[in-house]
Amino acid sequence: MAVVAYKCPNCGAPLTFSPESQKFECSFCGAALTEEELKNIAPATGEEEKIPASQGAKDGVEVSLYICPSCGAQIVTAPTTVATSCLYCHSPVVLEGRLRGAFHPDLVIPFSFDREEAQRRFFDWVKKKRYIPKGYFESGSTEHFMGVYYPYWVLGCNSWAAYTARANQVRVWRSGRREYTETRIYKIERDGQIGFEHLTRCALTGEGNKLADSVMPFEIRKAIPFQLPYLSGFRAEMRNIEQKSIEPVFQEDVEKYAQQILDDTVQGYSSVYDQNIGVLIKDMNYKYSLFPVWAFTYQGADGKKYYYAMNGQTGKTAGVLPLDRKKLLRDCAALGTAIAGFIALLGGLFV
Template sequence: MAVVAYKCPNCGAPLEFSPESQKFECSFCGSSFSEEELQKYEPAQSSEQTIVQEPAEEEGKEETAVLYTCPSCGAQIVTTETTAATSCLYCHSPVVLEGRLQGEFHPDRVIPFAFTREEAERRFYEWVAKKRYVPKGYFDTGKTEYFMGVYYPYWVLDCDTSANYTANANRVRVWRDSRNEYTETSVYRIHRQGDLHFEDLTHCALDSEGRELADGVMPYRVLEAIPFKMPYLSGFRAEIRNLETDALEPVFQDDIHKYTENLLRDTVTGYDSVYNSSLDSDVKRKDYQYALFPVWAFVYTGADQKKYYYSMNGQTGKVAGILPLDRKKLLRDAVLAGLGIAAVLLMIGGLLI
């Protein structure tokens, strides 16, 4: 199984995909190449072999790892089974494990990173600054411990479905005369039927700790995905799927049911109440595509020496993660808010006396 590294045709230094220019750039001589230009050159290659680590005592099972040789410096690096692209720890050259992306594991689409690491850090600290109850001075710009661009695997579903929606509905009319109030309740039986088409229903195809990072930054603008080419992974880490469509089928079915019910329910208007609804739906066609989408993943050690894990959508900039809480400030604001409400109530009470 080949391990490839994309090198500059002019000087031989490693090439990395630049989110800023959307080209493949050499940091040594400053050359840049489009994807079409890069395809004219053969990447450097080496081989890899599978090894088995010792069983973990707490799990009692073997963990498979992969030992590969860096095409640039010859060093040996160990990766996990799901790693498809990474960097050499010794010479820092980006490498792509080509064999992991062949056959059924070849992605159909990819969304390239849309902005650089520096821009991702800027957006993160800007996001933190907007949070009212983060302890002052807790986050110090530029002190993230680990910051890496990772392509996570996703299944993307297009499907057609037919559905029948039924419900009861009431319409109430109230009127008065000089002596009485009258209420008239009209009861209706609602029926909706339709054929629906859904596109780009998306779920992470990785069953690991990284799944939380991948799920937390959704959604993506999937329409902007392009046909997959391996050079887009150069300079980033990439994971391959370990969940197939059958494992995610119940999750996709829940999505389809929920969206179908919401769409048909939205056509029921002009009633005071709708109740006892039911939906019968049948998926007629399903088309799955395998895609890699970008995430900036990073770790920050706070003033309390606790590690905080965050992820950012590499296309939209959406951030996911838990922020520390300034409990004193929260308590102070709660007390002030309570005093304000009490003052208003006393004022209203005084006006009523």
């Protein structure tokens, strides 16, 4: 049982997770099942096809073959894909075999809004941006709004932080014709425990990683224990970044946040310098999680492809927007400063 498909108990058509009703729905007869009801139904299954080594890579890209449980056609996937749909019958399939053991996710956040709503939110977002060429984004001009569960590592931990710094307190006053300056030099020490929860990093390398990181944060408090059927009707990717390789990244995050927290406790001096921090991380608790992202591309008039991503839980959107340079330059000239241009350029990047 390497691949599974969830079928409607009434008519046998595919069941997919509906963000709107938060139920598993049949688009053919309209049946809607809860997670509890779905548990009692055995899904249709198919096998993984063993591919001869010579055919295991197409154009240098590694692929795997599965048999569609609905129509028997071959399903070709990338090595990290764990949910997709059949190219021939469009049935959603979950590659259950890739979600076992250490690759069984701990948490999932189901999509909270559907494709139409994602499109609506995207155009709302675009409307608020200036300097986008007029008519560039007409409704429906984006291709492939695709719901993808991306893999993330979520870390909760405790830390012991020791912090030292020096600070000056300068006082200047006049007495008669003399000016006096008094500089008091302080040595500052802080140490203590800082707890962290829900530190999050994307667990997949490559194209999607930057976008997947840029739509954070997720409301992880609302995550639920992972269940396979939530992937039905969406694409899902499994991690290719292991806990060991993400650890130094989290170590840096913890140090950075600890420094910010302790910097904030040093107030009221004329200057603070020589900051030094040592952080010991303990009680690490990793959760392997799949979180929802609407991913889509737009083919620009200039032939360039623009990539966007939207947090499938909160709607936060990120991506590079095309710039109307003429409009931008005109506004800059009117203001007589390059600052407006600089800000607009920043605004066009990940926002």
